[in-house]
Amino acid sequence: MSAGRVLRWTVGGVVCALAAGCASDDGYGGYGGDASVGVSYGYYSGGYYPYYYPGYPCCWYDDDGRPIEVPPGERPDRPTTLPGKPTQLPAERPSQPAARPAPTPRPSTGMSRPAPRPTPAPRPMGGGRRR
Amino acid sequence: MRITPGIGGALVALLGLLAGAPTRAAEPARYWPPITDEPTQRHDPGRFVWVELLTLDVGTAAQFYGKVFGWTFETYGPKDDFKTYTLVLSGGTPIGGMVYVRPRQREKYPSSRWVGFISVGDVAASAALVERGGGKVVVSPRKVGGRGTEALLMDPEGGIFGVITSATGDPADFLSGNDQWLWAELWAADAAKMADFYRGLGPYEVVAGAARGEGDGFQLWSGGYARAGILPRPAQVPTTWLPYVQVKDVGDTVARASAAGGKVVMQPAKMHGTTVAVMLDPTGAPFAVAEWPPVAQEARQ
Numbered sequence: 036m037s038a039g040r041v042l043r044w045t046v047g048g049v050v051c052a053l054a055a056g057c058a059s060d061d062g063y064g065g066y067g068g069d070a071s072v073g074v075s076y077g078y079y080s081g082g083y084y085p086y087y088y089p090g091y092p093c094c095w096y097d098d099d100g101r102p103i104e105v106p107p108g109e110r111p112d113r114p115t116t117l118p119g120k121p122t123q124l125p126a127e128r129p130s131q132p133a134a135r136p137a138p139t140p141r142p143s144t145g146m147s148r149p150a151p152r153p154t155p156a157p158r159p160m161g162g163g164r165r166r
Numbered sequence: 167m168r169i170t171p172g173i174g175g176a177l178v179a180l181l182g183l184l185a186g187a188p189t190r191a192a193e194p195a196r197y198w199p200p201i202t203d204e205p206t207q208r209h210d211p212g213r214f215v216w217v218e219l220l221t222l223d224v225g226t227a228a229q230f231y232g233k234v235f236g237w238t239f240e241t242y243g244p245k246d247d248f249k250t251y252t253l254v255l256s257g258g259t260p261i262g263g264m265v266y267v268r269p270r271q272r273e274k275y276p277s278s279r280w281v282g283f284i285s286v287g288d289v290a291a292s293a294a295l296v297e298r299g300g301g302k303v304v305v306s307p308r309k310v311g312g313r314g315t316e317a318l319l320m321d322p323e324g325g326i327f328g329v330i331t332s333a334t335g336d337p338a339d340f341l342s343g344n345d346q347w348l349w350a351e352l353w354a355a356d357a358a359k360m361a362d363f364y365r366g367l368g369p370y371e372v373v374a375g376a377a378r379g380e381g382d383g384f385q386l387w388s389g390g391y392a393r394a395g396i397l398p399r400p401a402q403v404p405t406t407w408l409p410y411v412q413v414k415d416v417g418d419t420v421a422r423a424s425a426a427g428g429k430v431v432m433q434p435a436k437m438h439g440t441t442v443a444v445m446l447d448p449t450g451a452p453f454a455v456a457e458w459p460p461v462a463q464e465a466r467q
Contacts, residue, residue, distance in 0.1 A: 094277045095403055095431055095452050102446055105432040109400045114435045115442045116351050116375060116383040116395020117410070121459035123385075123392045124348075125339045148253075149197055151240040155247040157225035 197242040198311030199253050199260060201283075206335035212368025212388025214282040214350045215336045217262040217409050218328070221278035221449045224252050224264045226427075230447050233426040234419060235345040235411060239264070256346045278451035280409045281318065282350045282394075283328035284367060285336050289315045292329045292367055296321070299363045321363055323354050323405035329367070339389070342412050348458055349410035353399035357384055361396050368393070403431075408444065410454045416441040419455050423447075 095103045118124060201216045221227045224247065231237045235256065243250030252264040267278075286292045289307040296319045297303060304326065305318035314333035320326050342348045354360040361372045361384040370386035370393070383397040399405065413419040416434045420443050424430060431452065432444035439460030446452050 094450055095406070095446055096450070097402075102429040102431050103402050104430070105400050105403065105444070107433065107435075109402075110432060110435065113375065113383065113437055114397075114432065115349075115410075115437060115440070115454070115456065116385055116397050117349050117438075117440060117442070117456055117458070117460075118385065118392045119438045119460060124459075125341055125391050148199060148240070149242055151242055151253075152245075152250070154228050154239045154241040154252055155225040155250065157229060158223045 197251055198313040199242070199251065199263065200313050200334040201260070201330070201332050202334045202337050203260065204334075206338065208335045208338070209287065209332070210285055210336050210339055210389050211287055212370055212386065212393050213285045213336060213339065214347070214394060214409075215285045215332065216283040216328075216330060217347055218281050218283070219254075219262070219264040219278060219451055220267045220281060221264060221451060222267060223278075223449050224250070224266055227264055227278065227447055227449050227451070228252065230423075230426045230428060230449075234423045234428070235413075237261075237345070257343070259346075261346055278447065278449035279326065280407070280451050280453055281326055281328050282407055282409055283316065283330040286329045286331060286367065289317050289329050289331050293317045293319060295366055299366070301363065321352075321354075321360060321405075323356070323360060325352050325354065325360070325405045325407050327407055339391075342458075344412055344414045346412060347409055348412035348456060349454075350394040351408045351410065351454065352394070352396045353403060353406050353408060354396055355399060355401075355405060357382065357396045357398045361386070364394075364396070406452055408452055408454045410442075410456050412458045413455045414457070416443050416455055416457055419443075420445065423455075 097103055219227055224241075228237075228239045231254070232239070238255045238258075239252050240255065241250050241252040248266045250266070253260055254262040254264060262280075284292075293303045293307050300322040302320040303317060304320050305316075307315055307317040309315050312333055314331050316328055316330045318326065318328050352360060352364075361374075364370060364386055365372050368386060368388040370388050373385045373387055373392070375383040375385065375395075383395050385392045386394045386396070420430055420434060423445050427448035429446040430443060431446055432442075432454075434441050434443040440457050442454055442456040444452060444454045
């Protein structure tokens with residue numbers, strides 16, 4: 036095999052390897068693999084996310100794409116499990132603060148966040164709306 | 167004309183690839199905000215300590231929740247929106263996050279959802295417990311930046327939730343204020359079976375609502391407090407974990423949410439001095455709102 040051919044195979048191999056590496060970080064989902072996570076899966080990678088398994092619950096929409104409303108007659112007898120007494124949640128105990136503490140001023144030493152970028156604009160197609 | 171690259175061309179191509187690799191690697195890493203601004207080093211197993219919206223459209227969701235609850239947002243990450251993390255703040259306090267999910271195929275329906283994260287002492291052990299109980303591990307335990315260790319799990323009915331061991335500890339255990347998370351509730355087909363499933367995770371003491379004269383639901387208690395509930399769901403809706411936001415007035419909130427593109431799927435209902443409603447945001451994620459505390463409500467009426 037000529038040196039040129041060997042090099043072409045080498046380049047091809049590098050290209051394939053890089054392509055494979057990129058494919059593992061295919062941009063699916065906020066948990067997709069990147070260096071900071073050190074893994075190559077995301078919520079969707081591998082296709083195992085339950086949205087795509089028939090039979091798993093997904094959405095509050097009927098087959099015609101309409102939101103499923105719960106009629107008053109079909110709602111649970113007591114439509115919430117919220118405790119009936121405030122003392123059953125935190126903060127009503129004397130040992131607990133009575134209210135949420137004031138937010139910590141930022142940036143704080145060692146815990147500061149990086150500079151934020153603009154929050155993404157809504158998607159042109161209306162995002163999650165039915166297409 | 168057939169072109170056969172010579173050794174020189176191949177070398178140039180190889181060098182070009184190698185030169186390009188550092189450019190990609192230099193892209194800012196995803197930033198995973200810790201769930202507390204300052205380290206607390208406290209851990210309250212069984213508490214829902216963080217909530218994330220998995221959505222097809224962070225921008226639309228942010229506009230909606232900003233209008234309805236006055237939440238503000240800080241987005242971190244590279245230019246690619248799909249690799250960003252958007253922190254959700256209420257009154258300047260981080261209360262959750264939003265991340266993009268992008269389906270491999272176009273979806274017929276909106277399918278965003280809020281996922282609550284339960285504080286646990288051992289994420290791997292929790293994942294194993296879920297599998298033994300008939301659930302699934304959706305995303306295996308892993309460290310995420312400096313936040314800590316998390317896993318994304320699914321109960322046997324398909325309810326999605328997360329578990330986390332926060333590297334900075336859990337937020338202080340206080341009562342939420344208006345426009346902040348108040349409660350977490352699983353709507354399940356077999357509430358009793360699901361209560362058994364979740365019992366070991368907190369671990370929780372399971373309290374049947376019937377024992378308190380409060381219907382068929384269950385409450386999951388840990389650390390001396392009720393942390394979450396499980397409610398028998400109507401047949402037509404899927405098994406879902408519903409996060410509750412505390413609001414001053416459910417009626418006003420429902421009106422604002424409707425005007426902002428949300429859908430009311432359970433009209434406001436009064437019970438035990440409080441009022442609750444269930445809605446979908448414009449990207450399809452269900453959530454509930456409730457007035458709290460009930461005693462104050464009763465006193466007001």
